[in-house]
Amino acid sequence: MxxxxxxxxxxxxxxxxxxxxxxxxxxxxxxxxxxxxxxxxxxxxxxxxxxxxxxxxxxxxxxxxxxxxxxxxxxxxxxxxxxxxxxxxWVRGQQEQARVLNSKKQGTIEMNVCALGMSVGTGPEGVTGQVIEVKSFEELKQLGEKKIKGKIVFFNRPMDPKQINTFAAYGGAVEQRALGPSEAAKYGAVGVIVRSMGVNLEDYPHTGSLRYALNIPKIPAIAISTRHAELLSKLLVSEKDLQFYFETHCETLxxxxxxxxxxxxxxxxxxxxxxxxxxxxxxxxxxxxxxxxxxxxxxxxxxxxxxxxxxxxxxxxxxxxxxxxxxxxxxxxxxxxxxxxxxxxxxxxxxxxxxxxxxxxxxxxxxxxxxxxxxxxxxxxxxxxxxxxxxxxxxxxxxxxxxxxxxxxxxxxxxxxxxxxxxxxxxxxxxxxxxxxxxxxxxxxxxxxxxxxxxxxx
CATH class of the missing domain: 3.40.630.10 (Zn peptidases)
Structure with a gap:
């Protein structure tokens, strides 16, 4: 030395x-x-x-x-x-809300979410559906329309904590936010939840823009805080029929x-x-x-x-x-x-x-x-x-x-x-x-x- x-x-x-x-x-x-x-x-x-x-x-x-x-x-x-x-x-509108409806372990659970930028809104009726968790578009494709139609797709691929350059970690996860809603809509999903693009466990969600593909139905999409993404994922391990509700009022003028x-x-x-x-x-x-x-x-x-x-x-x-x-x-x-x-x-x-x-x-x-x-x-x-x-x-x-x-x-x-x-x-x-x-x-x-x-x- x-x-x-x-x-x-x-x-x-x-x-x-x-x-x-x-x-x-x-x-x-x-x-x-x-x-x-x-x-x-x-x-x-x-x-x-x-x-x-x-x-x-x-x-x-x-x-x-x-x-x-x-x-x-x-x-x-x-x-x-x-x-x-x-x-x-694009305007966010009224405050968003989301909750798990029927957890056998915890009952109704309020979730920290926000609409993704450029998303369509749900309107006052909201969206309710069974949650299907995936970590990649390939996994989504393998499930196909039979298992996705009428459900809410939950993209839960985290940013890779092993990447020293956090922008590289972001690049490895952000496609699920940007393209995930249209990918899920191909198979008949009624809504999308995306794990926030953050490295740490946090209580607040991260917004960011999505891009709807042409000639594919536009479905509403929200980001969920990383801490609540972890909770939702754990619940889904033993409660496959978990029901989720979210409501947003965003629109594009x-x-x-x-x-x-x-x-x-x-x-x-x-x-x-x-x-x-x-x-x-x-x-x-x-x-x-x-x-x-x-x-x-x-x-x-x-x-x-x-x-x-x-x-x-x-x-x-x-x-x-x-x-x-x-x-x-x-x-x-x-x-x-x-x-x-x-x-x-x-x-x-x-x-x-x-x-x-x-x-x-x-x-x-x-x-x-x-x-x-x-x-x-x-x-x-x-x-x-x-x-x-x-x-x-x-x-x-x-x-x-x-x-x-x-x-x-x-x-x-x-x-x-x-x-x-x-x-x-x-x-x-x-x-x-x-x-x-x-x-x-x-x-x-x-x-x-x-x-x-x-x-x-x-």
């Missing part, structure tokens, strides 16, 4: 000074110093989450978020404008007008080359949308603010985009890319923050080998700030539609362990965000933008 530590110390003494004394390292140090001592991201997040709150697309909260972010960026951007986009308008909000600082040498940073302004309706994705929005705006506070004049045009409707449609990201193509804009990079406002770990990316190698060459500049992970592929959903235009896309990568404690739940509130972690993330994104602006990616 002593020899290992000495080797690290010797390496630091030899390798660090050249990096530490470089103009890029000095600029990045100034970026972090500025944000950690003068940053406004936390105050901005407090206003967005506690004064405006939930911002589901089509809602009054979303409209208020648009106006707030426009006014906010007018304080430091060279220009700010609204980009019109039509968005889905006609598409509503909304906007992406765009602010930019014009480039001084290459104004037609654009670097985008962004987050999605919309959130689910259960809470304040703090980690998903208030943090990403204020971090993206803060990149422009940091540059103004430092007196930095970028070579290229830097844009902050508050995308609308990531949660249940991606209309904002699609429209932004469509307009970029129509205007023949040259985007050289896009960075999205949509994984929460936790401690920075690095960046994911979808990039050609040349840009990828250049970005990875900057790892020593980020290492003093704890960012060492540059190996994962992927980026943000909102900037994904830019990729066919040849744009290098990056995702800000914070620590993932706590994100799914709050994701799509009533617990996603301002008090769950650390001021210091939020500011470190904003500075990390600004540092990446600075390096791309200074050196390009080719």
């Amino acid at each position: 002593i020899k290992f530590s000495l080797r690290l110390l010797l390496f630091a003494c030899i390798a660090t000074p050249a990096v530490a004394q470089s103009p890029d390292a000095s600029a990045i140090r100034q970026i972090f110093d500025t944000e950690l001592s003068q940053g406004k991201s936390y105050a901005a997040l407090e206003y967005l989450t506690t004064r405006i709150g939930a911002r589901l697309s089509g809602s009054p909260g979303a409209a208020a978020g648009v106006e707030w972010s426009r006014h906010e960026m007018e304080n430091f951007a060279d220009s700010v404008w609204l980009q019109p986009v039509m968005v889905p308008h 006609p598409d509503a007008p909304s906007f992406n909000v765009i602010g930019e600082i014009k480039g001084s040498q290459y104004p037609n080359e654009i670097i985008v940073v962004g987050g999605h302004l919309d959130s689910w309706d259960l809470a304040q949308g703090a980690h998903d994705d208030g943090t990403g929005c204020v971090q993206s705006m803060e990149v422009l603010r940091i540059m103004k506070m430092m007196g930095y004049k970028p070579k290229r045009t830097i844009r902050a985009v508050m995308f609308m409707n990531e949660e249940n449609g991606l209309r904002g990201g699609l429209e932004y890319a469509r307009q970029a193509a129509l205007k023949q804009e040259k985007h050289i990079a896009a960075i999205e923050s949509d994984d929460g406002g936790f401690t920075p770990r690095g960046f994911t990316m979808n990039a050609a080998e040349g840009p990828k190698a250049r970005i990875k060459s900057w790892k020593p500049l980020f290492a003093p700030y704890g960012l060492t992970d540059f190996d994962e592929e992927g980026a943000g959903a909102d900037i994904g539609p830019l990729e066919p235009q040849g744009v290098t896309t990056l995702g800000f990568l914070p620590d993932s362990q706590r994100y799914f404690d709050y994701h799509h739940t009533r617990a996603d509130t301002f008090d769950k965000v650390s001021k210091r972690e939020l500011e470190l993330g904003a500075a990390s994104m600004a540092a990446m933008v600075y390096l791309i602006d200074q050196h390009g990616l080719n």
Whole structure:
């Protein structure tokens, strides 16, 4: 252990000074110093989450978020404008309820549930049926119409706790939420219960969007808290005829007008080359949308603010985009890319923050080998700030539609362990965000933008 530590110390003494004394390292140090001592991201997040709150697309909260972010960026951007986009308008309606009706062991049991986003409602009569538990679409197929018709399908595949990357665990379970209702409807199910997408045992459910398939009946779907999913599963072991009731009042209204909000600082040498940073302004309706994705929005705006506070004049045009409707449609990201193509804009990079406002770990990316190698060459500049992970592929959903235009896309990568404690739940509130972690993330994104602006990616 002593020899290992000495080797690290010797390496630091030899390798660090050249990096530490470089103009890029000095600029990045100034970026972090500025944000950690003068940053406004936390105050901005407090206003967005506690004064405006939930911002589901089509809602009054979303409209208020648009106006707030426009006014906010007018304080430091060279220009700010609204980009019109039509968005889905789904409303939850009255409070949901659900219960087990006839347990021989426990009688009637109230269950913690919420409607899945974009689900149809049950109406006041609710849905009652025998529960059939499955863990995969293959298992559902094997049961077939004979055993599924007229019943409520309970998808109970948990996120894999062995996955260190919780987003990988989420990816391994989320299809049952997104596609499960239509898969169950193929075999005549009358409703669907989905285990919430959370790693821990919790009392509150996680919402999230589903996608109904064409030409298949739309059946109502709810998420159940992980703790009550465990209870329901245990009851079903010995009580195969268990009856379940749930009632929801959600509905989808006609598409509503909304906007992406765009602010930019014009480039001084290459104004037609654009670097985008962004987050999605919309959130689910259960809470304040703090980690998903208030943090990403204020971090993206803060990149422009940091540059103004430092007196930095970028070579290229830097844009902050508050995308609308990531949660249940991606209309904002699609429209932004469509307009970029129509205007023949040259985007050289896009960075999205949509994984929460936790401690920075690095960046994911979808990039050609040349840009990828250049970005990875900057790892020593980020290492003093704890960012060492540059190996994962992927980026943000909102900037994904830019990729066919040849744009290098990056995702800000914070620590993932706590994100799914709050994701799509009533617990996603301002008090769950650390001021210091939020500011470190904003500075990390600004540092990446600075390096791309200074050196390009080719």
